[in-house]
Amino acid sequence: MNAAQIFDLTGRVALVTGASSGLGARFAQVLAANGASVALVARRLERIQQLQQRIGPRAVAIEGDVTDRASMKRAFDAAEKAFGIVDLLVNNAGVAHANRAIDLTEADWRRVLDTNLDAVFFCAQEASRRMLAANKPGAIVNIASVLGFGVAKGVAAYSVAKAGVIQMTKALALELAFKGIRVNALAPGWFDTEINHDYLAGPHGATLKREVPVGRFGADGDLDGPLLLLASQAGSYITGATIVVDGGQMVALRG
Numbered sequence: 001m002n003a004a005q006i007f008d009l010t011g012r013v014a015l016v017t018g019a020s021s022g023l024g025a026r027f028a029q030v031l032a033a034n035g036a037s038v039a040l041v042a043r044r045l046e047r048i049q050q051l052q053q054r055i056g057p058r059a060v061a062i063e064g065d066v067t068d069r070a071s072m073k074r075a076f077d078a079a080e081k082a083f084g085i086v087d088l089l090v091n092n093a094g095v096a097h098a099n100r101a102i103d104l105t106e107a108d109w110r111r112v113l114d115t116n117l118d119a120v121f122f123c124a125q126e127a128s129r130r131m132l133a134a135n136k137p138g139a140i141v142n143i144a145s146v147l148g149f150g151v152a153k154g155v156a157a158y159s160v161a162k163a164g165v166i167q168m169t170k171a172l173a174l175e176l177a178f179k180g181i182r183v184n185a186l187a188p189g190w191f192d193t194e195i196n197h198d199y200l201a202g203p204h205g206a207t208l209k210r211e212v213p214v215g216r217f218g219a220d221g222d223l224d225g226p227l228l229l230l231a232s233q234a235g236s237y238i239t240g241a242t243i244v245v246d247g248g249q250m251v252a253l254r255g
């Protein structure tokens with residue numbers, strides 16, 4: 001088979017959470033460009049409607065809050081109504097924080113864990129229940145982070161949640177493998193998006209960039225191939241894995 005055939009997603013139905021900006025918007029476009037129908041889910045409806053216009057009839061914009069189980073059930077219902085059973089979930093929605101652990105409020109801790117960990121589990125559960133009921137194989141791609149492996153100051157809740165996503169990926173992969181559902185994760189390094197733009201554009205940005213061995217932050221396109229690998233038949237024997245996409249950041253020693 002040639003590469004286009006191996007990575008082809010024709011007939012697949014994807015749901016991308018957090019499709020209103022950054023990595024999620026790109027993931028949705030890449031999946032659609034490779035043949036999938038895509039449900040775009042986020043709270044900012046106008047943003048995903050604009051993206052829907054750019055992608056065309058193979059996309060549908062669905063307002064949803066990943067921390068609200070009822071809202072996500074409705075989102076899966078709407079995606080099913082538009083295109084059929086979702087067999088490719090990209091669990092991408094996420095939030096960040098910048099507080100030292102001793103100053104972190106319970107509300108901030110809960111907001112980050114609710115969005116970046118609990119919601120990832122319950123969206124994966126909802127998607128896999130529906131795939132199992134329909135006897136449909138599929139794939140789940142969770143968006144973790146290099147901060148799920150290492151830690152930095154000021155991001156304790158975020159790091160804990162992302163480490164949980166990596167472990168959850170393995171646990172779900174183990175339970176769902178024999179049912180034909182693969183569960184994997186991507187762990188990006190630094191990508192300049194709304195979640196961190198102010199930080200990367202600020203005084204720390206240049207230092208952080210120097211610490212990335214390839215000498216730059218991640219750019220549009222750097223996650224396309226890894227996403228397609230995990231989403232498509234090309235990754236048919238990969239499950240429980242977390243692929244690090246960080247320009248070598250994790251292997252480099254500081255200094």
Ligand SMILES: NC(=O)c1ccc[n+]([C@@H]2O[C@H](COP(=O)([O-])OP(=O)(O)OC[C@H]3O[C@@H](n4cnc5c(N)ncnc54)[C@H](OP(=O)(O)O)[C@@H]3O)[C@@H](O)[C@H]2O)c1
Pocket residue numbers: 017018019020021022023024041042043044045047064065066067092093094095115143144145146187188189190191192193194195196
């Ligand atoms: N950028 C990086 O350097 C980097 C590195 C490693 C991992 N990541 C991860 O990549 C993922 C995407 O982040 P990004 O960099 O693309 O940041 P972003 O541009 O800020 O995008 C975050 C997305 O999450 C959505 N979201 C947040 N809370 C939500 C909720 N309760 N319900 C539904 N959607 C929600 C936002 O949509 P609405 O506000 O419209 O709901 C937005 O579309 C996150 O999981 C992040 O942790 C990013």
